[in-house]
Amino acid sequence: MKVLRSDLLTGFKNKLFESDVENIDNLSFILRNNKLVCSFTSKIAKNGFKLNGYIINNVVYDCDRCLEPFSKDNKVNAKLYLSNEVSKIEDNSYETIFLPDQSNSIDLVKTLIEILIVEKPLKNLCSSICKGLCSNCGKNLNNRTCSCVN
Numbered sequence: 001m002k003v004l005r006s007d008l009l010t011g012f013k014n015k016l017f018e019s020d021v022e023n024i025d026n027l028s029f030i031l032r033n034n035k036l037v038c039s040f041t042s043k044i045a046k047n048g049f050k051l052n053g054y055i056i057n058n059v060v061y062d063c064d065r066c067l068e069p070f071s072k073d074n075k076v077n078a079k080l081y082l083s084n085e086v087s088k089i090e091d092n093s094y095e096t097i098f099l100p101d102q103s104n105s106i107d108l109v110k111t112l113i114e115i116l117i118v119e120k121p122l123k124n125l126c127s128s129i130c131k132g133l134c135s136n137c138g139k140n141l142n143n144r145t146c147s148c149v150n
Contacts, residue, residue: 001036003017005099012040012041013041014053016037018035031059032071048084050080051079051082056074057116064123065125068126068142076116080097084101126142130142136148
C-alpha cells in the first residue's frame with residue numbers, strides 16, 4: 001500500500017486501499033484472496049502526517065477445535081504518524097513511522113501486517129459454539145454427529 005506524499009499534503013478522507021500481499025517475505029499468515037484492505041483519513045500534523053482508520057482483519061486462521069479455516073472480517077483500528085522527526089513525536093497513541101523529507105511515497109504494507117499480527121487472538125475459534133473434533137474418530141462435530149461412544 002503505497003501512500004504518496006502529494007496525497008498526504010492535500011489530505012484524504014476514508015480512502016480505501018487494497019494491496020496484493022501474495023509475495024510478501026516472511027508473511028506468517030494468509031490473508032483471504034491475498035489482499036490487504038484498509039481505509040484511512042489523513043491530515044497534516046506537527047512534524048508530519050497523521051493517518052487514522054482501520055484494517056480489515058481478513059486473516060485466515062485455523063480453528064483450534066475443529067481445524068477448519070475461517071476469517072473474522074472485523075475492523076482493526078490503526079493510527080499512524082508519519083514523520084521525519086520521530087524523536088519529536090510525543091503522541092504515544094500512534095504507531096510512529098519514519099518518512100524522510102526526500103521520499104515521494106511510503107509503503108505501509110509491512111507496518112499494517114505487523115498490526116494484524118499483534119491482533120492475533122490467543123485462541124482461534126470459528127465460533128463460540130464450535131464443537132470441535134471427535135477424539136475417537138476425528139469427525140468434525142459441527143458438520144455431523146458420530147457413532148463413537150463417549
